[in-house]
Amino acid sequence: MNSFRHRHRFTLGLPPLALLIAAAGCSSADGTGSAAVPSPDAKATKLCRNLDKALPAKVDGESRDDPEPASALTAGWGSPAIILRCGVARPPKMADPEVADGRDPDALPGGVDGVDWLMERQDDGAFRFTTANREAYVEVHVPRGQDTSGVLIDLAPAVKEAIPEGIAS
Numbered sequence: 606m607n608s609f610r611h612r613h614r615f616t617l618g619l620p621p622l623a624l625l626i627a628a629a630g631c632s633s634a635d636g637t638g639s640a641a642v643p644s645p646d647a648k649a650t651k652l653c654r655n656l657d658k659a660l661p662a663k664v665d666g667e668s669r670d671d672p673e674p675a676s677a678l679t680a681g682w683g684s685p686a687i688i689l690r691c692g693v694a695r696p697p698k699m700a701d702p703e704v705a706d707g708r709d710p711d712a713l714p715g716g717v718d719g720v721d722w723l724m725e726r727q728d729d730g731a732f733r734f735t736t737a738n739r740e741a742y743v744e745v746h747v748p749r750g751q752d753t754s755g756v757l758i759d760l761a762p763a764v765k766e767a768i769p770e771g772i773a774s
Contacts, residue, residue, distance in 0.1 A: 638670075638672050638673060638681070638684070638686055639672050639673045639674075640672040640673075640679045640681065640688045640690055641690070642674060642676040642678050642679055642690075643678050643679075643690050643691065643692040643693045643694075644692070645678070645691075645692025645693075645741065646774060648740070648741075648774065649691075649692040649740070649741040649742075649773065649774070650678070650692060652691070652692075652740055652741040652767060652768050652769075653677065653678045653691035653692045653741055653743075653767075654677045654678075655766075655767040655768075656691050656741075656743065656763060656764065656767035656768055657677040657678070657680065657691070658767070659762075659763035659766045659767045660680050660689070660760070660763045661759055661760070661762075661763060663682065663759070664682040664683075664687055664755070664756055664759045664760060665682070665683075665687065665751075665752060665753070665755035665756045665759055666755070667682040667683030667687060668682060668683070669681070669682050670682065670683070670684070670686065672686060672688055678690060678691050678692050679691070683751070685748040685750075685751065686748070687745065687746070687747050687748070687751060687756055688745070688746040689743065689744070689745050689746075689760070690743070690744045690745075690746075691741060691742075691743045691744075691768075692741055692742070693735065693742045693743070693744045694742065695742055695773065696723055696725065696733075696735050696742075696744075698712045698723060698725055699723055699735075699737060704723065710726075711725060711726040712724065712725045712726070714737065717757040717758060717761055718757070718758055718761035718762075718765075719761060719765055720736060720739075720757070720760075720761045720764045720765060721736065721737040721738045721739075722734045722735065722736060722737065722757060723735045723737055727749075729749055730749030730750070731746060731747060731748050731749045732746075732747045732753060733745070733746050733747075734747070734756075734757060736764060736768065738770055738771070738772075739764065739768040739769065739770060739771065739773060740768055740769050740770070740771040740772070740773055740774075741768050741773050742773050743760075743764055743768060745757070745760065
Protein backbone atom coordinates (compact mmCIF):
# COMPACT_ATOMS: atom_id res chain seq x y z
CA MET A 606 0.00 0.00 0.00
CA ASN A 607 1.16 3.45 -0.88
CA SER A 608 -0.09 5.41 2.10
CA PHE A 609 0.82 5.72 5.73
CA ARG A 610 -2.92 5.98 6.32
CA HIS A 611 -3.55 2.43 5.16
CA ARG A 612 -0.71 0.94 7.15
CA HIS A 613 -1.30 2.69 10.46
CA ARG A 614 -3.66 5.42 11.52
CA PHE A 615 -2.04 7.87 13.90
CA THR A 616 -2.66 6.84 17.47
CA LEU A 617 -0.45 9.30 19.28
CA GLY A 618 -1.96 12.67 20.06
CA LEU A 619 -0.59 16.07 20.73
CA PRO A 620 1.18 15.41 24.07
CA PRO A 621 4.01 13.18 22.72
CA LEU A 622 4.42 15.42 19.69
CA ALA A 623 4.45 18.50 21.91
CA LEU A 624 7.16 16.97 24.08
CA LEU A 625 9.38 16.40 21.06
CA ILE A 626 8.65 19.87 19.73
CA ALA A 627 9.55 21.39 23.09
CA ALA A 628 12.87 19.53 23.02
CA ALA A 629 14.02 21.62 20.05
CA GLY A 630 16.79 23.35 22.01
CA CYS A 631 17.85 26.97 22.23
CA SER A 632 20.90 27.49 20.04
CA SER A 633 20.70 29.34 16.75
CA ALA A 634 21.17 27.88 13.28
CA ASP A 635 22.31 29.46 10.07
CA GLY A 636 19.40 30.19 7.69
CA THR A 637 20.23 29.99 4.02
CA GLY A 638 17.06 31.48 2.53
CA SER A 639 16.95 28.85 -0.21
CA ALA A 640 14.88 25.73 -0.76
CA ALA A 641 14.80 22.99 -3.36
CA VAL A 642 11.57 23.26 -5.34
CA PRO A 643 9.66 19.95 -5.47
CA SER A 644 8.44 18.48 -8.78
CA PRO A 645 5.00 17.01 -8.01
CA ASP A 646 2.44 15.77 -10.51
CA ALA A 647 -0.22 18.12 -11.92
CA LYS A 648 -2.82 17.32 -9.23
CA ALA A 649 -0.43 18.00 -6.34
CA THR A 650 0.87 21.14 -8.07
CA LYS A 651 -2.66 22.53 -8.24
CA LEU A 652 -3.23 21.75 -4.55
CA CYS A 653 0.10 23.34 -3.64
CA ARG A 654 -0.74 26.51 -5.55
CA ASN A 655 -3.99 26.67 -3.56
CA LEU A 656 -2.00 26.22 -0.36
CA ASP A 657 0.35 29.05 -1.32
CA LYS A 658 -2.65 31.39 -1.59
CA ALA A 659 -3.97 30.26 1.82
CA LEU A 660 -0.71 30.46 3.79
CA PRO A 661 -0.54 32.99 6.62
CA ALA A 662 1.57 36.14 6.46
CA LYS A 663 3.09 35.19 9.82
CA VAL A 664 4.04 31.83 11.32
CA ASP A 665 4.97 31.66 14.99
CA GLY A 666 5.31 35.44 14.96
CA GLU A 667 7.74 35.41 12.01
CA SER A 668 6.91 37.35 8.81
CA ARG A 669 6.76 35.60 5.47
CA ASP A 670 9.98 35.85 3.48
CA ASP A 671 9.97 33.26 0.70
CA PRO A 672 13.17 31.40 -0.19
CA GLU A 673 14.98 31.42 -3.51
CA PRO A 674 14.22 30.34 -6.13
CA ALA A 675 10.75 31.89 -6.02
CA SER A 676 8.01 29.27 -6.39
CA ALA A 677 4.39 28.73 -5.38
CA LEU A 678 5.59 25.35 -4.06
CA THR A 679 7.82 26.87 -1.37
CA ALA A 680 7.39 29.45 1.38
CA GLY A 681 9.44 30.75 4.26
CA TRP A 682 9.14 32.74 7.46
CA GLY A 683 11.82 34.37 9.62
CA SER A 684 15.57 33.97 9.85
CA PRO A 685 16.83 31.35 10.20
CA ALA A 686 13.92 30.40 8.00
CA ILE A 687 11.03 28.10 8.68
CA ILE A 688 10.71 26.54 5.20
CA LEU A 689 7.56 24.96 3.75
CA ARG A 690 7.77 22.81 0.62
CA CYS A 691 4.59 21.44 -0.95
CA GLY A 692 4.45 18.45 -3.26
CA VAL A 693 7.40 16.59 -1.76
CA ALA A 694 7.80 12.83 -2.01
CA ARG A 695 6.47 10.56 0.71
CA PRO A 696 9.06 10.30 3.50
CA PRO A 697 10.46 6.76 3.87
CA LYS A 698 9.79 6.88 7.63
CA MET A 699 6.02 6.86 6.94
CA ALA A 700 6.33 3.16 6.09
CA ASP A 701 8.41 2.34 9.17
CA PRO A 702 6.42 0.30 11.73
CA GLU A 703 8.68 1.56 14.55
CA VAL A 704 7.50 5.11 13.81
CA ALA A 705 3.84 4.16 13.80
CA ASP A 706 4.29 2.31 17.10
CA GLY A 707 6.20 5.21 18.69
CA ARG A 708 9.43 3.19 19.05
CA ASP A 709 11.63 5.45 16.87
CA PRO A 710 13.11 8.18 19.09
CA ASP A 711 13.77 10.49 16.14
CA ALA A 712 10.38 10.23 14.39
CA LEU A 713 6.86 10.45 15.71
CA PRO A 714 3.41 10.62 14.14
CA GLY A 715 0.85 12.96 15.63
CA GLY A 716 -1.90 15.41 14.90
CA VAL A 717 -2.20 19.14 15.47
CA ASP A 718 -5.49 20.99 14.95
CA GLY A 719 -6.91 18.40 12.57
CA VAL A 720 -3.74 17.87 10.49
CA ASP A 721 -1.71 14.65 10.81
CA TRP A 722 2.07 15.07 10.76
CA LEU A 723 5.17 12.94 10.82
CA MET A 724 7.80 14.70 12.93
CA GLU A 725 11.45 13.80 12.30
CA ARG A 726 14.40 15.12 14.28
CA GLN A 727 17.26 15.91 11.88
CA ASP A 728 20.96 15.25 12.54
CA ASP A 729 21.61 18.99 12.92
CA GLY A 730 18.94 19.37 15.61
CA ALA A 731 16.33 20.82 13.25
CA PHE A 732 12.89 19.26 12.81
CA ARG A 733 11.09 18.19 9.66
CA PHE A 734 7.31 17.84 9.76
CA THR A 735 5.48 16.19 6.84
CA THR A 736 1.72 15.99 6.48
CA ALA A 737 0.11 12.58 6.34
CA ASN A 738 -3.33 11.53 5.17
CA ARG A 739 -3.56 14.44 2.71
CA GLU A 740 -3.72 14.42 -1.10
CA ALA A 741 -0.31 16.11 -1.29
CA TYR A 742 2.64 15.95 1.08
CA VAL A 743 3.61 19.23 2.73
CA GLU A 744 6.99 19.40 4.43
CA VAL A 745 7.93 22.04 7.01
CA HIS A 746 11.54 22.45 8.12
CA VAL A 747 11.97 24.18 11.47
CA PRO A 748 15.59 25.14 12.22
CA ARG A 749 17.38 24.10 15.37
CA GLY A 750 16.69 26.49 18.21
CA GLN A 751 13.46 27.82 16.66
CA ASP A 752 10.49 27.73 19.00
CA THR A 753 8.30 25.24 17.14
CA SER A 754 5.22 25.30 19.37
CA GLY A 755 3.19 27.65 17.16
CA VAL A 756 4.41 26.63 13.71
CA LEU A 757 2.03 23.70 13.09
CA ILE A 758 -0.87 25.47 14.78
CA ASP A 759 -0.40 28.48 12.48
CA LEU A 760 -0.12 26.33 9.35
CA ALA A 761 -3.00 23.92 10.10
CA PRO A 762 -5.88 26.14 8.84
CA ALA A 763 -4.20 26.67 5.45
CA VAL A 764 -3.36 22.97 5.06
CA LYS A 765 -6.93 21.96 5.94
CA GLU A 766 -8.34 24.53 3.49
CA ALA A 767 -6.10 23.73 0.53
CA ILE A 768 -5.02 20.09 0.81
CA PRO A 769 -7.96 17.67 1.18
CA GLU A 770 -7.74 14.57 3.32
CA GLY A 771 -6.91 11.52 1.30
CA ILE A 772 -4.02 9.59 -0.16
CA ALA A 773 -1.20 11.40 -1.96
CA SER A 774 -0.12 9.81 -5.21
